[in-house]
Amino acid sequence: MTVSHWQTDPEPPLYETDFLIVGAGLTGCSAAIFATAAGHQVTLTDARGLGLGASSRNAGFLLSGIDAYYHRACERYGEATVRELLALSLRTHEHWRRWAEGRTAITPSGTLLLAQTAAEARDIERAARALAAAGIEHIHHPRDPLERGYHAALERRQDAAVHPLALLQAVFDQSDATLLENNAVHQLEAATSDTVLVHSRRYRIRARHVLLCVNGYAPLLHPYFRGKIVPVRAQCTVTEPLEQSLLKTCGYADYGYWYFRETDDGRFLLGGGRAAHRDQENDTSEDRTTPAVQAEIDTYRQRHFPEIRVPVARRWAGIMGFSADGLPLVGRLPGLPQIGFALGFNGNGLALAAGVAERAVELLLEGRHPGALAAERLR
Ligand SMILES: Cc1cc2nc3c(=O)[nH]c(=O)nc-3n(C[C@H](O)[C@H](O)[C@H](O)COP(=O)(O)OP(=O)(O)OC[C@H]3O[C@@H](n4cnc5c(N)ncnc54)[C@H](O)[C@@H]3O)c2cc1C
Structure with a gap:
């Protein structure tokens, strides 16, 4: 999302807000709820409009945990981290259910992870053993339950399906935030010791706290994210x-x-x-x-x-x-501690976005450590 010389005035009007969120997708709208609940006046700004990024373009699967076979995830991250992410995804599901209630359906469809090859079927078997040892609910199908040419399957009944844009609208409606659409951010700088100046297409925005929820667009907004996202x-x-x-x-x-x-x-x-x-x-x-x-x-x-x-x-x-390592990132920009971020969902934001947004708001407002999401792990 670049902004050309011609698209913005040399001195656009000053807009002041307490807590600015850049990116009005599922993560940004969730963060808006948590920041409002913490007593802040919240503004969301988006280069396009409400939810027009991946949040309204996805398949609407609500998976639990991270999107990898359990035993493989444990080998890569350690079981404590995998369990932490699983708990965070169940917390995300709870948030979605509460926010969606009476507004849009979360269908308890379950999911089937299907083996495309015999080798993948062996991985499914190992994953099923690891899940059983960890006491995590699942059903292992040694044959294709759909009878459509797959080799095996792992069923997770706790997973669900949603209309992603209807969910996003429900989340936004409860956020109490003001939305600035068609307003790409192109530069971030410290204004005073405790405020930030955010240059956007239509405004210069002064804020006490800024949270970047731009997911895949992060490397276009700030060089810190290059090589990380x-x-x-x-x-x-x-x-x-x-x-x-x-x-x-x-x-x-x-x-x-x-x-x-x-x-x-x-x-x-x-x-x-x-x-x-x-x-x-x-x-x-x-x-x-x-x-x-x-x-x-x-x-x-x-x-x-x-x-x-x-x-x-x-x-x-x-x-x-x-x-870079397949887990979401929560942190603050080096040298700009009033600017936090919550991003890097690896194609699995419906499983994690609300929980990750909650940790990012807690880090920014209370200094609480975001656990396994802490961005310092990537140098
Ligand atoms: C085809 C597809 C299928 C998918 N299927 C699933 C699925 O079934 N289940 C699942 O969990 N996940 C799925 N995903 C991933 C999921 O959609 C994302 O993880 C999730 O939407 C991330 O939400 P977000 O709010 O962090 O990012 P986004 O929804 O992408 O929001 C980022 C926002 O930032 C805005 N922005 C970017 N740069 C700027 C800027 N400089 N200034 C202002 N605004 C800016 C964008 O316009 C955008 O609205 C899928 C994704 C795709 C594309």
Whole structure:
């Protein structure tokens, strides 16, 4: 999100707020609720509008924990961290449920993690053993429960599905924040010892606290994030309404590179296809579809769901923020301690965003350590 010389006045009007949040997606809107609850007057600003980033472009899967097989995650991060992230995701689910109540449905669909290959089926078996040893609820299917050419599956009944933009609207409605749309931020600087001056397209904004919730766009906003966050594109499709329902759950396969579900209005949603096109799909903030990935998606649909005859109604793309080690980042900008950040969701923000936003607000306002999310771990 760059801002050209011509798009902004040399001296745009001064706007003053107590707590400014940059990025009005699920993370920013959640943070707005926590900052308001802590007694602050909150303004959200977004380069586009409410939820127009990944938060309204995703598949709407509410997974529990981090998006990796349990045993692999434990090897990489240690079991204490994996459990901390699992607890944080369950806390996020609780926040969503409370904020969504009476406004939009969170459907208890469960999820099926499907093995695309025999090798992945062995990983599923190991993950199931590790989950059983840890006492975490799951069902191991040694064969494909869908009978669609997969090799095995891991079922998580506690997972759910949402209409992501309806959820986001529900969160925003409870935040009490003022929203400045069409207002990209392009520069951050210290104003006085305890205020920050944020240069945006329409205003110079003076704030006591600033929280960056721009996920995949972070390296475009501040050099601190280069090498720590990579913008990664994900592409998706939805068909016209199906003639009859095919699936009651959310399925994802090939270590999460493919994902599919039915929407509330009976359409088939299928996304993925970037594994074979990483050169084009990694390190880009352009949310456009590409013929190569879209062709992969169409082939995958025909292979696993050949009975679908209705045409594709819509194709889209969105930008995710992948962190260098696969865990979200919460911290403050070096030399600018009034500016915090909550980002790096690795394609799993519905599982974690509210809990991560809560820790970022606590760090910024109370100095509370954000645990395994602490950004200092990445130098
Ligand atoms: C196709 C696809 C499928 C996905 N499926 C799932 C799924 O099923 N489950 C799941 O958990 N996650 C999924 N994700 C990931 C999920 O959408 C994200 O993790 C989540 O939305 C992150 O929320 P956010 O608020 O941090 O970021 P975003 O929603 O991207 O919000 C960032 C906001 O910052 C704004 N912004 C950026 N730069 C600036 C600037 N300089 N000034 C002002 N504003 C700025 C943007 O306009 C944007 O609105 C998927 C993502 C995609 C693209």
